[in-house]
Amino acid sequence: MTTNRQTDTALDPMFLHRWSPRAFDGSVMSAEDLRTILDAGRWAPSSFNYQPWRFLYATRDDAANWDRFLDLLIPFNAVWAKDASVLLFILSETTMGAPDKPSHSHSFDAGAAWAAIALQAHLLGYHAHGMVGIDMEKTRTELAIPDGFRIEAAVAIGRMGDPANLPEKLQAREQPSDRKPLEELAYSGNFRT
Numbered sequence: 001m002t003t004n005r006q007t008d009t010a011l012d013p014m015f016l017h018r019w020s021p022r023a024f025d026g027s028v029m030s031a032e033d034l035r036t037i038l039d040a041g042r043w044a045p046s047s048f049n050y051q052p053w054r055f056l057y058a059t060r061d062d063a064a065n066w067d068r069f070l071d072l073l074i075p076f077n078a079v080w081a082k083d084a085s086v087l088l089f090i091l092s093e094t095t096m097g098a099p100d101k102p103s104h105s106h107s108f109d110a111g112a113a114w115a116a117i118a119l120q121a122h123l124l125g126y127h128a129h130g131m132v133g134i135d136m137e138k139t140r141t142e143l144a145i146p147d148g149f150r151i152e153a154a155v156a157i158g159r160m161g162d163p164a165n166l167p168e169k170l171q172a173r174e175q176p177s178d179r180k181p182l183e184e185l186a187y188s189g190n191f192r193t
Helices: 013-017 031-042 066-070 075-081 106-123 136-142
Strands: 053-059 086-093 127-131 149-158
Touching: 013 106, 031 053, 031 086, 031 106, 053 066, 053 106, 066 086, 075 127, 075 149, 086 106, 106 127, 106 149, 136 149
Parallel strands: none
Antiparallel strands: 053 086, 086 149, 127 149
């Protein structure tokens, strides 16, 4: 889907057309496509090349895990994410291999992996919607996430579906959002308010 988003720079259109819908079509993603999307996250840059991210996922045709993963989302997110092809949890290791070596950039690095995943999904004709509306404590327990790893976010990935299948209150929001002007986000020199 193309969007009406515009910029006054030579930005690649991929960045304007990528967005995070909630309406998915309930299709199954091929193992090859999923592996390619996850591989994009693997190749993200990281501090000292430590690669602190971990990806835990369930595909909709995985009877052992799909409902478990869906049950970790807050009800607001579960209501639409149920039609995604993949549910993914992104984690980051908070230390660099030892408790006395804290990582200042683990979340930043995991964010780079998430961006790579979202862009690769877009290139393959899918959409990815990141969310923090998850039960963090239940997720840690249910997915056996060890201490020393931060749960960053969950991601629903799939092909876009019909917005009419969403709850009515979400249908009007099912469109690409705009962004703040670049001048409000990037400053030469000191921080500005």
